[in-house]
Amino acid sequence: MQANGEMMSCHQGKGRILMEHNIICQAFLILISYSGIHQYEEILPCLLSLLNKIWTLPDWRNKYFHHESGLTCLFSDGQFLKMVYYLFRFCEVELKRSRIDVLTGLKSCERYILTILPLILPLLLELLQCIHGLSCPSDAYNVKQDEEGSQEKETRALIEGIRESGYKVIGLCASIEGAFPWLLNGSICVALSKYLEPLEFRHLRKLIKHTVIPLIKNCPREFWEEWVDVFLQHLLRHCGNILYQSWFRLLYHGCAGVPPYLFTRDFSGLLQVVALPEQNRALSLLDVAQDIDSMRPTSLFRYLVMNDVFGKLRMSLFGYFVGDAATAKAIPFCRALVCLAVDSKDARLRVFIMDNLLPCLIQRLDDKLPCAIWRLKCELNSSASNVSSDKLNLSATNNVHRDLVVLCQELYTCAYAFWSDRNSCNAETSFEVWLRCQKENFRAKAYSATAKEVPLGNPWHWELEYECERYLSAYIDMLRVLDETDHFAERKFYSMSAVIRNRKIRNLFHKLIKLKPYIKGSDRAYDVVSHLKRTSE
Incomplete structure (x- = not known):
């Protein structure tokens, strides 16, 4: 032509x-x-x-x-x-x-x-x-x-x-x-x-x-490994990191560059697809109460979680349940996590559910609790009401609230079945009583916290102090390990370089405990470390 x-x-x-x-x-x-x-x-x-x-x-x-x-x-x-x-x-x-x-x-x-x-x-x-x-x-x-x-x-x-x-x-x-x-x-x-x-x-x-x-x-099952290892793990961890940084700045600093609402909604849609019922068939009796490493991944969801594809599970993956649209899509994934925690013996999943998912749920469900999650949700709903029907917004909010309560009830059952906190979740305590107690405990923590400034000049939030208190025992365990390492180094090695290094690390951890907040709850980890080094000299 x-x-x-x-x-x-x-x-x-x-x-x-x-x-x-x-x-x-x-x-x-x-x-x-x-x-x-x-x-x-x-x-x-x-x-x-x-x-x-x-x-x-x-x-x-x-x-x-x-x-x-x-x-x-x-x-x-x-x-x-x-x-x-x-x-x-x-x-x-x-x-x-x-x-x-x-x-x-x-x-x-x-x-x-x-x-x-x-x-x-x-x-x-x-x-x-x-x-x-x-x-x-x-x-x-x-x-x-x-x-x-x-x-x-x-x-x-x-x-x-x-x-x-x-x-x-x-x-x-x-x-x-x-x-x-x-x-x-x-x-x-x-x-x-x-x-x-x-x-x-x-x-x-x-x-x-x-x-x-x-x-x-x-994606057929025989290609999970190829797609997950080369591409999907890279994508999920990258999205997890940028969501964490954006949501932390938005919650505790009031700004996030580009607001992550729409991206969180689409990412939650991805999680919803991963947790589709047809992909997550019920486990056979042989799979129940087994160690997660020995369980056969019967769905893409279980394959991703068992192989630690997400890296760190954080509530920022779900936008802290702030936006109704993203929350509605994220709930099936969260319920699947709770189900997997019940079916397996994976301590990592259980810690995430009790130390991250539960506190976020309580803060999202309690409208009388002064917290960054509820405050940001109110701001988002206020801006959304200006561009859409109030009746539709109210209906969506009610539906999401109902689904979150169902998720919380499943978590309550999970807590009673596996965790040691049976004084507050025993067979004689109804879910309503347990939920009311959880809300009262969080309100007590919120209202008893005094306004103060951290050494870095960031405004203080009681949620971060609560997180620091929960992880204080982990700090002490780490210090004990360092002490034992220090003692072992003094006995076995003639060189003092390892001893001096361990002592410096131990001193830094001592200062970290006093400093607060816990590094996991901060988007300025490098600033914290720099501050520690300056004050330790």
């Missing part, structure tokens, strides 16, 4: 490979623009095969993807970006149409779609990695701008369109039968996991919604 004169003049001065690429793309787009697309089903794979050969050429990769100048040239070529965007959009639309046909029982997935997907994915993955790299300061690529700035605006819109469509294509591929060993292999895991850290909330939300959730829903 011959290219028109406008197309040829547009490429004057551009590289020959790029010019040939755009001409073939133009021919492809002309074919798919006709209503009778099915008569060209045999031609489309041929054109894409030619494009695929260009994308996999060493000269193409060396010129445009291995150097910043080449990528800048590629992303500054508006014709290239438009061609690629429409190419990915075509693939996305056809996948959606084929998926609808399959669901309605009309026919199987179009054969030509299955033929062209392996041809398109190499460029899609390469471009997604490069687009992710645009957010990385050390690998930032410059996009040429004209005097009016309109070209820059159009370029950024095309890049965002390519990103979103690329995410959707990968997510839609996950629903194709047999796609994982064929299409969705390890190369996609590597591509998606690269440059995750600098991605903005809005980009992570799109990645989770369009790609990660469909992958979780459709």
Whole structure:
């Protein structure tokens, strides 16, 4: 097919490979623009095969993807970006149409779609990695701008369109039968996991919604290890870290840069999918009351928890139950955690549930308790009432409150079954009495705390002091270990360097106990350590 004169003049001065690429793309787009697309089903794979050969050429990769100048040239070529965007959009639309046909029982997935997907994915993955790299300061690529700035605006819109469509294509591929060993292999895991850290909330939300959730829903069990180890663990831990930092600053400093509400809602949606009932079938009797290391992971949820994929479980993963939308999605995951803690002997899960989940639940359910969680919830509801129906907000809040009470009741049963606090949860104490006692205990702690300032100049919160008190015994145990190590070093080694080092560590821990708050409840761990070093000199 011959290219028109406008197309040829547009490429004057551009590289020959790029010019040939755009001409073939133009021919492809002309074919798919006709209503009778099915008569060209045999031609489309041929054109894409030619494009695929260009994308996999060493000269193409060396010129445009291995150097910043080449990528800048590629992303500054508006014709290239438009061609690629429409190419990915075509693939996305056809996948959606084929998926609808399959669901309605009309026919199987179009054969030509299955033929062209392996041809398109190499460029899609390469471009997604490069687009992710645009957010990385050390690998930032410059996009040429004209005097009016309109070209820059159009370029950024095309890049965002390519990103979103690329995410959707990968997510839609996950629903194709047999796609994982064929299409969705390890190369996609590597591509998606690269440059995750600098991605903005809005980009992570799109990645989770369009790609990660469909992958979780459709990933066969035999591919859990590959996807989890290479990509999902990286994503979950990164999201956990940024949620912790954002929510801590929002709760206790009143600011968080970009508010994490929407991102928390989408991340909770991911957790909800992980804890879907059909994925979390009831354990057999052989699984009950076993050590978690010896239990066979019967669901993706149990596989993730048993293999410590989340790293540190924190309430910031669920937004501290502040937002109703995120809380509603997070509750199934929390209930699954409680269930797993009951079924297993995992002390780590039980500590998280009693030391983190329970206090957060009480603070969220008690509207008379002065705490950062309830205060922030009121502020969020106040702003939400200005943009939506009060009746709908009230209904959603009531539903979430009811579900949280159910979760708390399950936690009460869990506490009675496994923990030593049976004086407050015995068979004769009803759940209502136990919950009232919990609320009264927290109110007593809140109102008895005196206003004060920590040495670093941060405003004091009784929640942090309560957390520090709970972990004080752990500090003392650590000091005892250090004392024993110090004594052993003095007996066995002639060098005093180890003894001096252990004494310094012990002194730092002594000062840490006096300093408060407990480092786990602070987003300024490095400042705390620096302060300790200065005061210990």
